[in-house]
Amino acid sequence: MSVSARLEHAFRAAPVLPLTYRSRYVLMSDCHRGVGTSSDNFLKNQHLYLAALKHYYQRGFTYIELGDGDELWENRSMKTILEVHDDIFELFMRFHRENRLYLLYGNHDLVKKKKLLPVPFSFYEGIILRPANMPQRTLYLTHGHQASLLNSTFWRVACFLVRYVWSPLENMGVLDPTSAAKNYRVKNKCETRLNNWASENRRILITGHTHRPVMPAEPSYYYNTGSCVHPRCITCIEIEQGRMALVKWSMSARADSTLYVAREQIAQAALLSSWTPQYGRQGAGTMQVSAW
Numbered sequence: 401m402s403v404s405a406r407l408e409h410a411f412r413a414a415p416v417l418p419l420t421y422r423s424r425y426v427l428m429s430d431c432h433r434g435v436g437t438s439s440d441n442f443l444k445n446q447h448l449y450l451a452a453l454k455h456y457y458q459r460g461f462t463y464i465e466l467g468d469g470d471e472l473w474e475n476r477s478m479k480t481i482l483e484v485h486d487d488i489f490e491l492f493m494r495f496h497r498e499n500r501l502y503l504l505y506g507n508h509d510l511v512k513k514k515k516l517l518p519v520p521f522s523f524y525e526g527i528i529l530r531p532a533n534m535p536q537r538t539l540y541l542t543h544g545h546q547a548s549l550l551n552s553t554f555w556r557v558a559c560f561l562v563r564y565v566w567s568p569l570e571n572m573g574v575l576d577p578t579s580a581a582k583n584y585r586v587k588n589k590c591e592t593r594l595n596n597w598a599s600e601n602r603r604i605l606i607t608g609h610t611h612r613p614v615m616p617a618e619p620s621y622y623y624n625t626g627s628c629v630h631p632r633c634i635t636c637i638e639i640e641q642g643r644m645a646l647v648k649w650s651m652s653a654r655a656d657s658t659l660y661v662a663r664e665q666i667a668q669a670a671l672l673s674s675w676t677p678q679y680g681r682q683g684a685g686t687m688q689v690s691a692w
Contacts, residue, residue, distance in 0.1 A: 401553065402417075403593050406546035407605075410526035415502070419529040419689065421672060425639040426456045429466035430581070430627035432508065436484040437476050440647025442471075446485070448634050451661040452649045453491050461638070463495050464527060466608040466625060467506025467543030473562045478517050480680065489519070496520065503525055505560065506543035506609060507551040518559040529639070537604065539639075543601075544607030544624070547593040548580065581611040581627070595622040605639065615646035615667035616669055621650075635666075642672030 401409070409465060418676030429549075430447065434440030442449070442510035470481050475573040484491055495501035505512040505523045528540040545551040550558050553644045579588045587610045598621035606623045613626030623644065633650035645668040650661035 403547050404597055404601075406478070406552055407542065407597050407645040410542045410546055411540055414526035414528050414540075415524060416528045417502070418528050419531045419537070419639070419672070421642045422461065423466055423529075423639060425464055426452075426454075426461045427464050427527065427606060427625050427637040427639070428628060428634070429470045429625040429636075430506070430611055431465070432471040432627075432629055433481050433485050433488065434471045434557070434568030436476065436478045437492045439474060440471070440484075445628055445630070445634050446488075448649045448651070448661055449628050450487060450491070450632065452663070454653060455663070456502075457491060457495060461502075461640075462500040462502065463492075463505060464502045464541060464651060466606070467504045468508040468544070468608065469503060469506075470512075472509045472511050472561045473507075478519070483516060487672055492521070504541065507545035507548075508562075510545075515595055533674060534672065538601070538669075540596075540603050540605050542600075542605075542607055543589065544594055547597075547609075548586075548589045551580070556635055578645065580609055587612060591622070591624070595620075598622045613646055613666070615644070615669060617667070619669060639671070642670070644669045644671050659678070 409485070417510070431442055432440075433442045436443065438601050455461070457581075468659065472478065472480060472481075475481065479629065492501055501521065503512075503521050503523050504527060509523075513525070526540065526542040530543065531537050546636075590610055594605060594607055597603075602621065604621055604623070606625065608625050608627065610624060611627040611629065612624060614622060614624035616635070625637045628634040628636075633648050635646065635648050638645045646666045648664045648666050650662055650664070651659055653659055654656045
């Protein structure tokens with residue numbers, strides 16, 4: 401299957417949710433929740449994530465996770481992940497009981513597609529947010545691994561390499577050269593393919609996968625939430641009052657040196673008002689988290 405065919409397949413049977421001025425959605429991706437060991441990349445930001453999740457729950461947002469929520473390539477046991485991060489999953493249950501929880505799978509947790517897991521949640525490959533009277537503003541949400549043959553069609557090979565080769569080498573400082581999150585050449589190639597598909601099909605596509613947040617200054621067809629495993633922050637996309645906003649959560653200090661979790665809006669884009677996306681094969685505009 402081609403990149404286009406894989407992306408089309410992701411939305412073929414995707415749930416369709418309403419998108420109005422009253423809608424409140426928060427899109428997060430690539431948490432990579434692990435088993436609490438030194439290789440659990442989520443641990444360093446778990447307090448930021450929990451603070452953000454409580455913020456969105458209290459304000460009536462619907463939480464949509466765009467894949468790679470749990471690290472099931474490096475780890476075999478979902479049960480252990482649930483035990484280590486039980487506070488997260490308890491809050492997930494509260495969202496779930498109020499029909500405000502939608503979870504997608506990515507390449508690192510693709511086993512959720514078929515495998516029975518010890519959680520009462522459903523998992524999807526894609527989700528569509530559709531305005532009633534403006535179909536051209538429909539949002540197509542998926543993880544984004546479909547842009548990579550290795551991470552989609554041959555994901556079992558990639559999983560084997562990560563689990564038995566790259567994960568041990570990463571502990572010695574060697575980064576996985578096949579990862580879109582760790583290799584800039586692979587990252588750029590993946591984003592170009594996603595951006596091209598979105599532009600050519602005139603569909604507003606929002607993904608994760610590359611870990612690089614994308615919110616162009618001008619309206620575009622391609623956006624990216626970033627990830628929850630940045631060195632000093634987590635990023636996400638909020639949808640509220642007909643607008644999208646790229647948001648960063650990080651630790652900050654007041655004048656008296658007390659620490660607190662800060663929410664900062666980095667960029668925003670109109671969605672249900674005056675909005676004319678750019679068309680073409682240009683590369684997606686990005687914001688480099690490494691500079692924050």
